[in-house]
Amino acid sequence: MNTKQTLVVIGNGMVGQHFLTKLVESAAKDHFHIVTFCEEPRAAYDRVHLSEYFTGKSAEDLSLVSADFFAEHGIEIHLGDKAATIDRQQKQVTSAKGVVIRYDKLVLATGSYPFVPPVPGHERAQCLVYRTIEDLEAIKAAAENSKIGTVVGGGLLGLEAAKALTDLGLETHVVEFAPRLMAVQLDDGGGAMLRHKIQALGVKVHLNKNTSLIDDGEQCLHKMNFADGEVLETDLILFSAGIRPRDDIARACGLEIGPRGGIVIDNQCKTSDPHIYAIGECALWNGQIFGLVAPGYTMARTVAADLSGTEASFTGADMSTKLKLMGVDVASIGDAHARTQGAMVYTYQNGSREIYKRLVVSQDKKQLLGAVLVGEASGYSTLLQYCLNGIELPENPDALILPQRSDESVGLGPDALPASAQICSCHDVSKGQICGAIEAGCTTIGQLKSATKAASGCGGCAPLLKSVLDCELIKLGVEVSTDICEHFPHTRQDLYNLIMVEQIKTFDDLLDKHGRGLGCEVCKQAVGSILASYWNDYILEKPHIGLQDTNDTYLANMQKDGTYSVVPRVTGGEITPDGLIALGQVAKKYGLYTKITGGQRVDLFGARVEQLPLIWNELIEAGFESGHAYGKSLRTVKSCVGSTWCRFGIDDSVGLAIELENRYKGLRAPHKIKFAVSGCTRECAEAQGKDIGVIATENGWNLYVCGNGGMKPRHADLFATNLDKATLIKYIDRVLIFYVRTAARLQRTSVWMENMEGGLDYLKAVILEDRLGLADELEQQMQHVIDTYQCEWKTTLQDEQKLKRFRHFVNSDQADDNVVFVEERGQVRPANVEERKHFKLIEEAA
Amino acid sequence: MSKWIDVCHIDDLQPDSGVCALVEGRQIAIFYLPRLNAVYAIGNFDPFSEANVLSRGMVGDLGGQLMLASPMYKQHFNLQTGICFEDAAISVPAYPARIDNDRVAIRMSE
Numbered sequence: 001m002n003t004k005q006t007l008v009v010i011g012n013g014m015v016g017q018h019f020l021t022k023l024v025e026s027a028a029k030d031h032f033h034i035v036t037f038c039e040e041p042r043a044a045y046d047r048v049h050l051s052e053y054f055t056g057k058s059a060e061d062l063s064l065v066s067a068d069f070f071a072e073h074g075i076e077i078h079l080g081d082k083a084a085t086i087d088r089q090q091k092q093v094t095s096a097k098g099v100v101i102r103y104d105k106l107v108l109a110t111g112s113y114p115f116v117p118p119v120p121g122h123e124r125a126q127c128l129v130y131r132t133i134e135d136l137e138a139i140k141a142a143a144e145n146s147k148i149g150t151v152v153g154g155g156l157l158g159l160e161a162a163k164a165l166t167d168l169g170l171e172t173h174v175v176e177f178a179p180r181l182m183a184v185q186l187d188d189g190g191g192a193m194l195r196h197k198i199q200a201l202g203v204k205v206h207l208n209k210n211t212s213l214i215d216d217g218e219q220c221l222h223k224m225n226f227a228d229g230e231v232l233e234t235d236l237i238l239f240s241a242g243i244r245p246r247d248d249i250a251r252a253c254g255l256e257i258g259p260r261g262g263i264v265i266d267n268q269c270k271t272s273d274p275h276i277y278a279i280g281e282c283a284l285w286n287g288q289i290f291g292l293v294a295p296g297y298t299m300a301r302t303v304a305a306d307l308s309g310t311e312a313s314f315t316g317a318d319m320s321t322k323l324k325l326m327g328v329d330v331a332s333i334g335d336a337h338a339r340t341q342g343a344m345v346y347t348y349q350n351g352s353r354e355i356y357k358r359l360v361v362s363q364d365k366k367q368l369l370g371a372v373l374v375g376e377a378s379g380y381s382t383l384l385q386y387c388l389n390g391i392e393l394p395e396n397p398d399a400l401i402l403p404q405r406s407d408e409s410v411g412l413g414p415d416a417l418p419a420s421a422q423i424c425s426c427h428d429v430s431k432g433q434i435c436g437a438i439e440a441g442c443t444t445i446g447q448l449k450s451a452t453k454a455a456s457g458c459g460g461c462a463p464l465l466k467s468v469l470d471c472e473l474i475k476l477g478v479e480v481s482t483d484i485c486e487h488f489p490h491t492r493q494d495l496y497n498l499i500m501v502e503q504i505k506t507f508d509d510l511l512d513k514h515g516r517g518l519g520c521e522v523c524k525q526a527v528g529s530i531l532a533s534y535w536n537d538y539i540l541e542k543p544h545i546g547l548q549d550t551n552d553t554y555l556a557n558m559q560k561d562g563t564y565s566v567v568p569r570v571t572g573g574e575i576t577p578d579g580l581i582a583l584g585q586v587a588k589k590y591g592l593y594t595k596i597t598g599g600q601r602v603d604l605f606g607a608r609v610e611q612l613p614l615i616w617n618e619l620i621e622a623g624f625e626s627g628h629a630y631g632k633s634l635r636t637v638k639s640c641v642g643s644t645w646c647r648f649g650i651d652d653s654v655g656l657a658i659e660l661e662n663r664y665k666g667l668r669a670p671h672k673i674k675f676a677v678s679g680c681t682r683e684c685a686e687a688q689g690k691d692i693g694v695i696a697t698e699n700g701w702n703l704y705v706c707g708n709g710g711m712k713p714r715h716a717d718l719f720a721t722n723l724d725k726a727t728l729i730k731y732i733d734r735v736l737i738f739y740v741r742t743a744a745r746l747q748r749t750s751v752w753m754e755n756m757e758g759g760l761d762y763l764k765a766v767i768l769e770d771r772l773g774l775a776d777e778l779e780q781q782m783q784h785v786i787d788t789y790q791c792e793w794k795t796t797l798q799d800e801q802k803l804k805r806f807r808h809f810v811n812s813d814q815a816d817d818n819v820v821f822v823e824e825r826g827q828v829r830p831a832n833v834e835e836r837k838h839f840k841l842i843e844e845a846a
Numbered sequence: 847m848s849k850w851i852d853v854c855h856i857d858d859l860q861p862d863s864g865v866c867a868l869v870e871g872r873q874i875a876i877f878y879l880p881r882l883n884a885v886y887a888i889g890n891f892d893p894f895s896e897a898n899v900l901s902r903g904m905v906g907d908l909g910g911q912l913m914l915a916s917p918m919y920k921q922h923f924n925l926q927t928g929i930c931f932e933d934a935a936i937s938v939p940a941y942p943a944r945i946d947n948d949r950v951a952i953r954m955s956e
Contacts, residue, residue, distance in 0.1 A: 052927070055926075055927070055940060055942065056926055056927075056940075056942060166955045167955070168955075169849045169953065169954065169955045170955065171955075172955075202955065322935075324935070324937065327937060327939060329935055377935055378933065378935050378936075380935070444909075446909055462934045463933055463934065463935065466932075486908070486909070487906075508881075517906070517907045517910070518879070518881060518882075518905075518906045518907040518912070519906040519907070520904075520906035520907065520908055520913070520915070521903075521904040521906065521915040521920065523906075524904055524906060525904070542861055545860055545861065545862065545863050546860070546861060546862025546863045546904065546905065547862075548904075549904065549917065550899070550902040550903065550917035553863070553902065554902070558899070558902070558917060558918065560895065560897070560918070561897050562895075562897035562898055562899040562902075562918075804858065805860065805865075808866060808898075809866055809867055809868040809873075810853070810854050810858045810859075810865040810866065810867050810876070811853055811854050811858075811867045811868060811869075812867075812868040814868060816873070816898045818891070818896075818897065818898045819898075833896075
């Protein structure tokens with residue numbers, strides 16, 4: 001016996017589909033046989049991100065419905081068939097194709113249509129609208145033979161449409177009737193900033209323009225004639241002058257319609273016929289049409305609840321919005337126009353960074369009423385929470401829009417939000433629901449999205465969602481996976497062993513055998529380092545190029561402005577006067593800033609990529625070689641002057657330092673390695689603060705290991721005493737390779753030691769007593785690295801192919817014009833933001 | 847007009863890595879992923895460091911989305927949309943790119 005009632009849904013747009021999704025999740029699903037009509041040839045898709053269709057997304061990518069959704073839930077869908085009439089007497093719907101369905105309940109989700117102003121000529125060819133994928137296809141076709149495109153309407157949708165036209169490569173104009181862009185959401189200041197930014201992107205904006213006639217153009221297909229006598233020639237016109245509710249089918253069957261259109265609904269979204277609901281942009285609630293997707297979703301949820309007998313009501317919606325228009329962040333919250341009685345306004349305008357922010361607060365400065373953000377909208381989530389939850393504002397509300405000059409955060413931490421605070425407005429997900437999902441095991445944004453749907457609508461709440469997630473995970477003390485990253489279910493040590501045992505020589509091979517996906521900067525660098533430690537191939541060989549961080553790629557150290565610093569090797573800190581002169585001459589010739597490093601060498605800053613080979617040609621000519629300051633590898637062996645000159649010196653620390661540096665130079669490791677050798681216990685070289693430290697005694701050398709300066713200083717451990725040089729070197733060989741094999745990614749020797757089970761005694765057993773029987777192997781591996789050493793700069797300079805990489809542009813000899821230096825204390829340094837602005841002004845004036 | 851602009855030969859690209867091209871006065875970072883036999887193009891300007899360096903970052907994928915890690919402060923950008931993974935409110939321009947007859951072209955407005 002079939003006791004199910006029939007529910008008919010007219011329209012399968014975003015809101016119609018959201019309703020179906022909510023309904024099949026609800027108790028009502030067992031009571032209804034569901035039938036839906038979809039006029040378009042495809043089921044619901046994401047209209048909010050429609051312009052992405054022009055930047056590579058397919059109709060499939062935009063789809064909001066999985067292929068088997070309708071079948072899975074037994075929903076009868078009539079694709080490409082429009083519901084034509086409703087007979088309320090007979091309670092049946094008849095479609096354009098003649099399908100007749102009797103209903104018990106009917107939901108109208110017919111949406112809206114783009115309003116086309118009745119300008120004479122609006123029906124000419126290539127006068128189009130922007131709403132459906134079919135519209136986009138028509139626009140694409142028309143763009144093929146167009147040079148200039150014009151959007152009529154400078155609102156939110158009009159600017160989206162303008163982006164689509166620029167993506168299609170057209171010279172784009174926006175014609176707006178009002179005196180500013182996004183007149184509904186923005187105030188004059190925000191509108192002006194938006195206009196400025198959009199014009200800078202090449203879109204021409206015409207305000208206060210009333211189109212009176214469209215007729216034949218002379219250079220283009222059309223000529224638009226404006227009421228003020230001006231004209232604009234264009235090949236393609238897109239009307240985006242607002243939306244109108246699609247209420248014709250409701251009107252025809254006698255449902256109550258608003259004076260300016262829209263199907264009148266009550267708080268349960270019921271129309272004047274209690275068996276018929278209306279949701280989304282076709283519905284008129286309290287004299288208002290809601291042209292955003294979030295309120296439509298709320299209506300959909302209300303009806304789904306009502307049909308399952310749960311109490312729910314739609315009582316209006318927050319129309320705050322945040323979006324990115326042509327790459328420009330724009331947000332509007334609440335009473336952006338300060339229409340509330342007694343409202344006070346704060347504004348912040350930054351001309352150089354092109355940011356405009358406006359806060360509207362209550363008379364007592366305690367409540368946030370509204371806000372406008374243009375050019376920078378990262379504060380949107382915080383401001384929206386203040387506004388919606390009535391959270392009391394800080395003493396100086398303007399702190400919320402002023403740039404943060406210190407570390408002090410003025411944002412609302414996720415902890416400050418009540419559990420009832422709505423995080424995702426598209427899907428109405430509260431902080432409490434998110435915390436619940438985290439407690440139930442979600443640990444990533446991806447999992448939270450699927451569990452709660454939060455951030456899966458417009459995505460605007462994603463940063464806030466992330467901060468809630470992070471905050472909750474910390475509270476729960478979630479254990480961190482030891483996998484190196486999502487691409488390999490292994491630790492660095494596992495990967496090292498796999499490479500060694502299976503003799504793997506490339507990242508691609510390792511990925512094919514043991515990983516998934518394409519890799520990321522974490523696993524690529526780690527594997528690049530392991531391959532370099534184990535095989536010691538030239539790191540810029542083709543299979544290895546993509547594994548190197550920029551410093552390794554350019555064999556130099558990237559600085560804050562994108563230039564590089566160059567550090568030639570100065571073994572043991574010993575340098576001849578000619579060497580010093582050569583460094584000085586190179587620095588002078590290329591205008592480099594010079595500074596002495598902590599590792600007893602000279603750093604030359606401010607080299608552009610295209611200068612690096614020229615600089616290195618001269619350095620190598622003068623007898624220098626790469627200092628590997630760019631690598632996770634041996635850096636320097638610092639030394640005091642030792643017994644050669646020092647009155648107190650016991651042994652030749654400089655001689656040993658040079659020998660050690662030459663032995664281990666180029667060794668790649670999980671992190672950088674620093675050595676020092678002191679000629680007596682006065683320890684002028686500070687060897688006990690180094691990864692490997694050696695101090696001369698009357699009876700030989702004392703070896704210290706795993707020290708560190710830096711962020712967390714650690715005194716090195718005394719490892720072996722009174723060693724002759726051969727034994728000393730043997731032990732260092734073994735310690736270094738054992739570290740290379742067993743340390744975690746980016747783990748310095750100090751942390752490696754602290755985390756080692758068995759600690760110092762274990763390391764001594766492995767290295768000094770050879771408890772693992774590895775000693776020979778460790779020494780042999782070190783010998784291989786030593787035998788295969790090459791100065792990476794010398795190799796690079798000999799290879800024309802590799803040198804091609806050292807230019808800023810692959811297709812031009814120009815330099816990066818964003819690199820600007822100023823002088824300070826007789827040398828160059830990167831210009832700061834203020835100085836850069838000044839420089840640009842001079843340049844533009846010239 | 848929608849316009850494909852010839853930029854360079856495929857041999858000028860770096861496998862699994864990037865180069866920067868000057869196209870119509872704009873700095874474009876172009877990445878070549880041989881595993882996918884595809885090229886991707888985004889703006890070269892890193893909004894976090896305000897330096898023209900993105901072409902020198904490392905590529906790969908995160909959660910199934912193609913990404914570039916900025917060489918400066920390591921934020922990730924979607925190679926196809928330009929949107930920053932860490933802050934969806936921030937993005938760099940993304941341009942359609944293709945390999946045709948061993949030539950690399952990108953599409954941008956005139």
